[in-house]
Amino acid sequence: MAKRRNFPLTALLIILVGALTVGPVLMLIIGSFSEGIGTVGKFTLEKYKSAYSDPTLMKTLSNTLIFTLGTASFSTILGALLAYLNVRTNMPFKGLFRILPIVPMMIPHVLFTAAWITLLNPTNGMFNVFLQNLFGLAKAPFNIYSLGGMVFLEGMLDLPVTYLVMSPAMHSFDTMLEEASRVSGASNAHTLRKITLPILKPSLLATFTLAIIRSLAAFAVPSMVGMPGRIHVLTTHVYRIISVGWSPDYGKAAAIGLIVLAAAITLVYFYRHLISEGSQYVTVTGKGYRPTIIELGRARYPVFAFSGLFFAFLVIIPLATLVYMSFLPYSMVPSARAFSMMNLRNWKTVLSNLIILRAFKNSAFLAVFGATITILLSIFVAYVIVKIKSKSSAFIESLSFLSFSFPGMIIGVGFMWFLVRTPLYATIWGLLVAYAGTYLPYGVRPLRSAFMQIDEELEESARVFGASFLRALRDIVIPLLAPGVISAWILTACMFIRELSVSVVLSRPGTEVLTVEIMKLANDGLWGQVAALGLIMIALSTSLVIAANLLRVPLSHAES
Amino acid sequence: MQGTVSVTNLTKTFVSKDETVTAVDNVTMSTPPNKVLTLLGPSGCGKTTLLRCIAGLESPNSGEISIGGEVVWSGAKGVSLPPERRNIGMVFQSYAIWPHMTVFGNVAYPLEVRKVPKAKIEKKVKDILKLVQLSGFENRSATRLSGGQQQRVALARALVAEPDVILFDEPLSNLDAKLRESTRKELRLFLSDLSTSAIYVTHDQVEALTISDDVAIMRDGYIVERGTPQHIYLRSNNPFVVDFIGRANFLEAVIKSYEDENHAVVSCALGNIICSAPAGLAGGTSVTIYTRPESFEIVPSSSPAVENEFKGTVGNVLFAGEAHEVELKVDGVDVLAKMKLQTPLKRGDQVRLQIGREWCRALDPEKEEA
Structure with missing residues (x-):
């Protein structure tokens, strides 16, 4: 009975989720064999020929290798070390570690990167200038526009994960x-x-793989730091194909994008294998005895200072820099003169810029409406996965997790090929569809665990005591599900506010979003305006996180 | 006190949430060489902490520990040897078999870190695996073993380097009841054959009684009583020990007179009976006497009167598998007796019963309030 009634739901979901996840991949493949964005169907190998004979590709590949492996090593070692210090030692102020996982929800990558550029760029980076003045150096000691700088920034961004x-x-x-x-x-x-x-080792290897997947898909750091330094990685290579010059070549972008996608899918498959039960060591654990906490003794405070340093790098220094910069006409080392020159001009300029105001409206729309639609879809998908256990629900499960491996930049190109054939192209709805497809796993995952926590007997006992199906749904299932839904909605909304890599491909005049506008301001060197606009964005995401806290919903960070 | 392990005035406190807990409270004890000493007590009595202090896995606050004649920790002398320099072996509650190594790798490890030549390692590991009946398992991944086999790998690893003492931290608590029983027997045989010194921590009294040469009962961080298993079970005068080990009937009694130095006539619900009693209590002293449920005997109705005889009425008879548990009413007092299944008893029967004078004992009134 139940099965037959749910069959149309399952079928409908397969079509919807399939269109959102397999659709862009298929279009990416078709696109790579096509002449141009308008002429799908004429088979050609030209795009592959030109893409893979590009003399800069070799250098890009080696940069990508160094960037991803470097970032993954740095963030894995540091992440393991911080986890060890938190779990296994009596380090003071462990409360700090509770905010670590929610930091990325509040500070978008573009702003973190922008703050560090204003500190460490070789021409007028404030920290560089400060050190030069202090020690009388002729040259800036740090150059953020380097592979080392990129690894540092991306490594810090991957640290919470x-x-x-x-x-x-x-x-x-x-x-x-x-x-x-x-x-x-x-x-x-x-x-x-x-x-x-x-x-x-198995856990370290899994973490390392995940960090590679993330840095392979990274765009903020490669575009804002790598491109000015002429250090291109695969994502920025694809970006240049579609954004530099007068005729963006989406076919060539697709031809390159496919290998990135293949690499990402392989890595995710490997990652899921690593975290599956069979490859982790399972041991008998003794009951009763508490784990030995290593007494740090006199090293307690130095160890705290060491971990505190990374919190400063990740949160305090970028935030302070943004606040400071937002009041200055141009970047200068803090001094009496700098403070006397402070004014609100950046704030006023940003808030009177019509394009930026439109970007605000668009980002807010995408966050509120996009998150709502994504979560609604996720509820149905999670319901089918958990409650209707059939072959097709297993199929939906793998479909909905497919885009987990998709680098946003690449899937953005796929959506480009997809949307250009629909009336959604260049509309805010097009962006919304792309967001939902790309970030569906992040909605489904927390909801799936929310559904799994509702024991069937809770629902059944309501039925036994006389409630109808709908009544049981209203009185039992929905109240128990609500915290999970709210939490997933807030996570998704925060993610959509800071979304960059899909938007940068699909955003058009009229459908501007905040992150892309910030990146453009940064490219023009308008750091004061970047800071002012960025702080408003941070305030938006932070208020969502605070709302979650006030509602007491657990914000399980879903990015792992 | 001389022995393989000597602990003198050892104290260990923990601070948790602004509260100081004294886990080991000024304990002095030593283990006889080549014997098994068991630390037995309820959870939280400090037995595991004491063991971990001896192993060097916890740092005491004050006192002294020596192993094999060498001081390994001393507050006064400022000595603190790390675990790896104490020449000990240990079997952990979770066995702590390293999952990334084979059986051979696990057992060979203590020899490898001691830089024993390779050929010798192979021979010793082979011998010890034969002893624990795991020959042929050398290359098996250590996690692909049953609980009992893992337990034997842990034992082999603890024995292989011939340590001064082997420490056991509730090694059988992860096994199911049946396996626990057979492993207990095996372990007892190993330990008596090898004649190594061992300290064994458990909260299971049957385990303690069967495995050890010597039992120390711990409570709230100190040793309440120490003696052979027989002494602890049958001849203790300490109310905590009697209550903790096995089941007992406690009866109010008054000393009337002494038969000899260690036996007194007391008046209690069973009538005037002769029992073992601490020497030198004045007539009229109130005492508590105890009997074990399994020590009563039925007196046939045809028999003439015997020593320490009393009459009881049978109440509930519970079938407990190996025996009947019989609730008796004796002069208004409830007494629990364990009777052979062959004894035909039913509710309401009047029976004649007897308790031997060695099987009922008066507790030391001085220790009663503890």
Whole structure:
């Protein structure tokens, strides 16, 4: 009975989710064999020939390799270290670690990157100038427009995620395994090398893979830091094909994009294999004894200072820089003169710019309306996955997680080929469809676990005690589901406010969004306006996060 | 006190949430060489903490610990050897078998870190695996073993480097009841054959009684009583120990007179009976006497009167598998007795019962309030 009634729902969802996830991929493949965006159908290999004979491609590939591996190593080591310090030592002020996972929800990547550029660029970066004055240096000591700078910034941006993935591994680590090594006669260092690291290896490898996937898809840092320094990676390479020069070549972009997509899908497959139960070490755990907390003794405060440094890098320094810059006419080291020159001009300019005001309207619309539609779709998908266990619901599950591996930039090109054939092209609705398709997994995941938490017996007992199906839905299921839905909605809204890589491909005059406008202001070097506009954005996302806190919904960060 | 492990005035406190908990409270004890000492007590009595202090996995606040004659920790002398320099072996509650190594790798590890030559390692590991009946499992991944097998790998690893003492931290608590019983027997045989010194921590009294040469009962961080398993079970005068080990009937009684130095006539619900009692209590002293449920015997109705005989009325008879648990009413007082299944008893029967003078004991009134 139930099955038959739900069949149309399942079929409808397969079509919808399929169109949103497989659709752009198919169009990307078709597009790569097509002449131009208007002439789908004429088969040609020209795009591949020109894409892969491009002399700059080799350099781009090697940059990508260094950038992704460097970022992944940096963020994995740091994330593991911070997780270790939080879980296994008596470091003071551990409350700090609770804000780490929600930092990326509040500070968009573009703004974090912009703040660090104003500090560390080689011409007038404030920290550089400060050091030059202090030590009488002729040359700026730091150049953010370098591979090292990119690795530092992207590594910091991935830190909350690597920390989140490593934390449970540290929690579930049975410390008796280390103690057994110590009483067997091995020193601390030997134990670390022979026991601790080998046992953590699967988790470390999974974290490392995830960091590679993220840095491969990264766009804010490569475009704002890499491009001025002429260090191109695959995402910016694709971006240049569609944005530089007079005729954007979407076919060539698709031809390159497909290998990036293939690499990302392979990595995600590998990642899911790594986190599956079979490849993690499962051990018997003793009951009762609390895990040994390492007494840091006199090292407590130095260790805190060490971890505090990264919180400063991630939150305090960028925020302070943005606030300071937003009141200045041009960037200068803090001084009496600088403070006397402070005014509200940047704020006024930004808020009287008609394009920016339109971007505000568009971003707000996408956040509120886009999140609502995405979450509505996610509720149905999660319901079908959890409650109707059939072959087609398993199919929907894999469909809805497909776009988890999609680099936004590449799938943006796919959507371009897709939307150009529909009346949605160059409308705000087009952006909305692309957002929903790309970020569907982030909505489905928390809702799936929300549904799984509602034990069927809770619903059944309501039926037994006389409630109708709808009554049980209203009295039992919906109230229990509500916190999960609100939490997923806020997460999605925050994600849509800071969305950059899909928008940068699809945004057109009339459908401007805030992040893309910030990037344009940054390209023009209008850092004061970037700062003012950015602070307004941060205030928007932060108020959403605070609202979540006031409503007491758990913000499980879904990006891992 | 001399022994393989000597602990002198050891104190260990924990601070949690502004509250100081004294887990080990000024404990002094030593283990006889080549014997098994068990630390037995309810959870939170400090037994595991004491064991971990000996292993070097916890740092005491004050006192001294020596192993094999060498001081390994001393507050006064400022000595603190890390675990790896104490020459100990340990079997953990979770076995702590390293999941990324084979059985051979796990067992060979203590020898490898001691830089024993390779050929010798192979021989010793082979021998010890034979001893624990795991020959042929050398290359098996350590996690692909049953609970009992993992337990034996843990034992082999603890034994292989011939440590001064082996520490056991509730090693059987992760096994199911049936396996626990057989492993307990095996372990007892190993330990007596090998004649190594061992300290064994458990909260399971049957385990403690079967495995050890010596039992120390712990409570609130200190040792309440120490003795052989027989002494602890049958001849303790300490109310906490009697209550903790096994089941007991406690009866109010008054000392009337002494039969000899260790036996007194008391008056209680069972009538005037002779029981073991601490020497030198004055006539008229109120005491508590206890009996174990399994120590009553039925006196046939045809038999002449015997020592310590009393009459009871059978109440509920519960079938408990190995025996009947019989609730008796004796002069208005409830007494629990365990009777052989062959004994035909039913509710309402009047029975003659007897308790041997060695099987009922008066508690030391000085320890009663504890």
